[in-house]
Amino acid sequence: MDPMTEQAMADIARERKNTSFSIQAMAEYVDGGKDLHNARKLAHNILKRDPQIAFETNPFDLTRAQWRWKTAQQVSRINEIRATLGKTDPLLADAISKAAGELSESLSMKMYVHDMLYHQSIQLFGTPAQIKEFIPKDPRIVGCFAMTELGHSSSLRDLETTATFDPKTNEWIITSPTLTSTKWWIGAAGQSATHTVLVSQTIVNTENHGLSWFIVPLRSLETGRLLPGVTCGDIGAKAGRHGLDNGWIQLTSVRIPLNNMLSKWMQVIPSLTQPPRVSPPPHPAVMYATLIPERISALTLLQVLVGQSVTIASRYGVVRRQGPGNPQIIDFQIQTVNTLPLVAGLYVYMNAERKIQGRWDRLRLEAVKNPSVYLEELPDIHSVSAGFKAVGTWWGSYALETCRRACGGHAYSAYNAIAGHIADWGVVTTGGGDNYTLIQQLARYVMGIIQKVLANKQVACIGSTAFLANTQQILKQQYTFPQDGFKDLHSYVTLFSSLVVKMGADLVSKFKETRKSNSTADVWNIYMVDLTKLGTIFVYQHLFSLYQGMSDLKNEAISPVLLKCGVLFAADVVRRELLDSVLEYECMTKGQVERLRETVYSGAKELRADVVGLTDAFGFPDFILKAPIGRYDGDIYRHYFETVKNAPDCFKTPYFEDEVKPLLKGRL
Incomplete structure (x- = not known):
């Protein structure tokens, strides 16, 4: 071992030895208690040893396509583990989810979009009957959260997507009327989401009643193909999160049932003899x-x-x-x-x-x-x-x-x-x-x-x-x-x-x-x-x-x-x-x-x-x-040197014959 490495390892060992407090006690505080701390350590070991979850090659060398494939593989395996542990050790199942979020930001967001943004929107805005219907046990459903648009992000009042109620069929007609109404930057929409919770202007009796949330199917559960009227694409290259398929969504007169409007706080009541009636939310903030x-x-x-x-x-x-x-x-x-x-x-x-x-x-x-x-x-x-x-x-x-x-x-x-x-x-x-x-x-x-x-x-x-x-x-x-x-x-x-x-x-x-x-x-x-x-x-x-x-x-x-x-x-x-x-x-x-x-x-x-x-x-x-x-x-x-040596093409000169050699000859 070289002298600088010996010195470095001795330095960090000395620092730990001279710490003024119990590192174990602090680690248990950070994790929220001894039981949670032990569960987190066990979760780390499970992730590290599982071949479907652990990165078999350095993740920084993965292409975008490889990142997407690996992330999908990780999500599938983690869901399998959580489904098993949830029955016997829910504490460990929760720790697995949190540890997965530490392993990869792409993996973290892929799980978060489905588990939190999609599911929690249904829980917040859905009636008890809708929650029972739309939070399914079917693991094939991949949910996403369609709020921001190409021309609108934080200004929700200006969102352009419309949901127009058709009293003849008791259906909503969801439409992206303009280019700038395209739902944009939507996690999992690019390649994998089958359903979305979508925020839209609510049009009833030709009057705009503000924003509501709708469950909109995007892809077939059997084939993965886009459903009629739905167009989704991938956002493409991003600065980070290469394993998450952020996408865009355009909807062309997509019809969904009346019940697909989440109705805990705002309801539309149809009638056979009168125009449909709208019961507004008790406070505007509940819709956000x-x-x-x-x-x-x-x-x-x-x-x-x-x-x-x-x-x-x-x-x-x-x-x-x-x-x-x-x-x-x-x-x-x-x-x-x-x-x-x-x-x-x-x-x-x-x-x-x-x-x-x-x-x-x-x-x-x-x-x-x-x-x-x-x-x-x-x-x-x-x-x-x-x-x-x-x-x-x-x-x-x-x-x-x-x-x-x-x-x-x-x-x-x-x-x-x-x-x-x-x-x-x-x-x-x-x-x-x-x-x-x-x-x-x-x-x-x-x-x-x-x-x-x-x-x-x-x-x-x-x-x-x-x-x-x-x-x-x-x-x-x-x-x-x-x-x-x-x-x-x-x-x-x-x-x-x-x-x-x-x-x-x-x-x-x-x-x-x-x-x-x-x-x-x-x-x-x-x-x-x-x-x-x-x-x-x-x-x-x-x-x-x-x-x-x-x-x-x-x-x-x-x-x-x-x-x-x-x-x-x-x-x-x-x-x-x-x-x-x-x-x-x-x-x-x-x-x-x-x-x-x-x-x-x-x-x-x-x-x-x-x-x-x-x-x-x-x-x-x-x-x-x-x-x-x-x-x-x-x-x-x-370890830094070994990482670099193991990188793809570390020792290759792939363009020497075509580009470098002619240049050298030109200088002779």
């Missing part, structure tokens, strides 16, 4: 409820892609030595200060995802048992999930690029995974709506509440907006960050609360004045940048409020390092993103800004000693990471 789990899933994927990338970057930073005195590169201040807040941030976002997902799971049950509670809380979680997807994916993009830079030139190699994660993440940041639109949704919700509180109108401040009930009191005080608050998480929560209220109140006043000579739409556009900042700060207020209240901060085995993570990430967020607002509202002095900067520097340096333990606890084995420079044992150079 299926977007909530899609938005929360972005936080789940954040843990997978950013978690893997920061694990790779941290391990590489520990084992790579370079420069005067041959130090570990992670000990250079710029590396420490850039990398460690990413590790800390993942723990903060991990907690938020659990809390928001838990709340959504509860509300889904309330939709059946107690619809009034569901309807009361729906606007809040709908808006919050939009904001979290925007801010979380912005931070994820920053985190991934920071990881790439931390690994230097080696991160440009596809074999070290980070470049692929950046490509896959690019799809997440745009899928389901532009982030600026999403943050505007949240800002509109927050502004509405602040405006009513300032006008002394009755308004329910529930969920994420509970602190806005104190808007009047907060405005009366000039908040100054406490001198001893830099390592106190509560101080940062209070800072974010004050900024939201004061910025929101200022915008309410500016709106009122500017509206005198401008339309509401123009006013909104004039202050769009400020509104984006307001929504972003609101997300951080809720993010750290949730972290501040998590029960695991009282777990003695891991609480000290978890508290350090929370403080470091909060201070880094203020330093990198919010100093303009902090100074504008005089929440810190110049001296305090200097202390804030030092809090980040010293906090990152202090957490540096635990970086290997913190990233080990994320629990990604080498076959999941697929990055030689991020190997668990530190043996990076030998």
